[in-house]
Amino acid sequence: MPALRHEIAHVGHVELLTPEPEQSLDFFVRVLGLTENGSDGDSVYLRTWDDYEHHSLKLTASATSGVGRTGMRAASAEALNRRVAAIEERGLGIGWTDGDPGIGPAYVFRDPDGHEMELYWESEWYQPPEQLRPALKNQAQAYPARGVCVRRLDHVNYLAADAATNGQFICDVLGGRVTEQIMLDTGVISGQWTHFAQKSYDLVYTNDWTHSSGRLHHIAFATDTREDILRAADIALDHGVFIETGPHKHAIQQTFFLYVYEPGGNRIELCNPTARLIFAPDWQPLTWTEAERAKGQAWGLKTIETFHTHGTPPVGER
Template sequence: MPDPSPRHEVAHLGHVELRTPEPERSLDFFVRVLGLTENGTDGDSVYLRTWDDYEHHSLKLTAAKTSGAGRTAVRASSEDALERRVAALEERGLGVGWIDGDTGIGPTYLFRDPDGHELEIYWETERYTPPEHLRPALKNQAQAYPGRGNRVELCNPTGRLIFAPDWEPVTWTEAERAKGQAWGLKTIESFHTHGTPPVA
């Protein structure tokens, strides 16, 4: 019998909605600079997918009056897991209700986190297969996967991955952490001052 514990109920981050007051420039950035592929539109939104993505989209870019994150969607690990998570959300008073999911996504449940942010959880039974006319473009894209979030950061996955079973954990003190973002490097000032939505 499958383990019904919450740690196995959510498979992964599905997609993120990013709001932008400059939709044309934002679309150009994600397509031309980061190499995402446009995969349809719906009203003021454009769906974008990464190289070799097995879902319809990773990013939903939506025209808006100001920048900021819209809804974040997570994919349940199974249909049963989706039902259990919905029940748990409703029990905690966080549920909003079932909605029609984005294009290419199945039935979706809308809820709010304790801070009031809107999120979605869904279960998609079939792996997305891009139409034939998109496949050549996918083969020609850069091999680096873009970061997900309002501040776009690209990471090299071969950087600091430690899989040795005998590796001793490193404990960072508050004083060491204050020196910088990682490994003692100073955090660039804009990291603390530039973000979305803009703050007066």
């Protein structure tokens, strides 16, 4: 496995589609603790409290649920141009756009499964209004003290017809690296976790059991501590939010987790993966076997059936 190219700095933001825009907005603001930072047409821009950029989440009203465009910031203007050339060589480019508020020109493309993505370099650093100004100057905005208070957008997990093909695209074209993966007894790679920097994963692909393309498994927001995940379960309970599974600990990546459904039907993970970073320049993918995954999560909790069947949009609605 080649070393990281460090051409992509990080996942900057993700667009989530919802058929219940008012209820979804209330969920992200009141339950998760995100802050509104503008709107445009059917979209509202939201940010986590320690994100340095304009927004972490673009919430867009839509006829159905699912993931829209995922934005990644390049490491430099030169890196952006190199990655655009590599994407165009694969024939997956769509073209340049002026970009959403807070970012400069963005190059839009699709992964092999059809998920829409964009790369950009120019970014407007967030300047909080007086009421959100933090006491510590190295913090993006004041701690909201509202709901779960998620700190940052952590990762996106896509469903795909072929996880390995898409994971290979992330490595070959975007310069990422596989940190962990699942291999079935048949030799099929059913899931791959990829990263761009020291964080152990940024984009994940898992095989869609419905053999559909372009669907979402979940987006994840990170909290400060594992205790925040436990408190998040109580907050979800108090607000009538459906808890799918957790709190518990994944075996893969060792992430402490809670999975809930937001009102639009999209799965949201609240996670605390911050203790696990990868510094090794010669890291080799860790492969989990089918038998190892059958043991369930880290402490023996079996993976629930809906984890393999629920994705957005529902099959047939895309």
